[in-house]
Amino acid sequence: MSTTHDDGADARHRERMRRKKALVDDKIARATIERGVVVVTTGNGKGKSSSGFGMVARALGHGFKVGVVQFIKGSFATGEEAFFRRFPDDVDYHVMGEGYTWETQDRERDVQAAQAAWTIARSMLENPAIDLVLLDELNIALKYRYIDVGQVTAALAARPPLQHVVITGRAAPPELVDAADTVTEMNVVKHAFAAGIKAQKGIEL
Template identity: 60%
Template sequence: MDSDDEAARHRAKMIKRKAVQDAEVAGKTIEKGLLIVHTGPGKGKSTAAFGLMLRALGRGWRVGVVQFIKGAWETGERLALDRFGDQVAWHTMGEGFTWETQDRARDVAAAEAAWAQAQRLMQDGSIRLLILDELNIALRYEYLPLDEVVAVLRERRPDLHVVVTGRNAKPDLVAAADLVTEMGQVKHHFAAGVKAQEGIEF
């Protein structure tokens, strides 16, 4: 087969593919605030949420972040987000992973305060995107009532996008969500003895 044939075949195939693609795009007409869940054991759950935040900030939106578990490793993002001033409302409410605090009552109190803050931000009409970072952890350890949290998320303002991150998302939350991505770990450098590094992990 000569290369003209091959090019023609490629073109014909791609014309078909484009028609399918265009029809798919045309078939989607609904606009709504999405409930997005990033779960799974792999990396990238919070990082992808921060990437979404970057996009939203670029569009001039105000965004909120509530951290249900305080990460030691948030410095990089925080420094970068300082550039966006009042466009970002950031609340770190948790007190570290539960094996750091070793105190269930304190963890529950912190989760409740974080959830109260999240609900305040949900009612703030200037916020278009809200990230509830590691909320799944608080739900997994039953620091918060699952039914109430899912009900409040379902009844969010129609134009509010919410991103929930953390491993082991509860099935009821997945059922309520519009978009769920499971980050799977294929290979991790920690297993090869590489440590957490500035600029990458924090």
């Protein structure tokens, strides 16, 4: 590779980066609103709950107080629960009492457990001392209509203005997508499980 070629590549790179920086700077200058946001992660791909827990870590790094309610999951211990329960002064952590719904096969019991978890979640959404609320797998409870989506969107609308809320789970209902500020659909390109690999600690659990 000749010096001339390098110089040309460098010049093109600089020009491309200069244009990119101008675009990014302009976007940043126009994004001036400071308020709590509602983030929804949905789709069938791996990463929905883990992105929620990543935002919990990020929030704790800023000295924020965090509330977590895990819906549906509950019959087995997870790494995220073991970890974040180490910070009881900063993280208010709740897990719904029952296991996955296909483990219980009892709709009435599932509805009761989901409603009890939602009561805790709603109290967090009324508490201005909680900076970020993670409602992990809430979308599943909404999909099965264990909880009314109208109650959820009403509680989101009435929450403290600077509070952030992260809601995860496949099949987010359209009403929730409408109410959210940021929505990501996580799609499977490939998954280790399909190749016969067990759910791995630290990754899925």
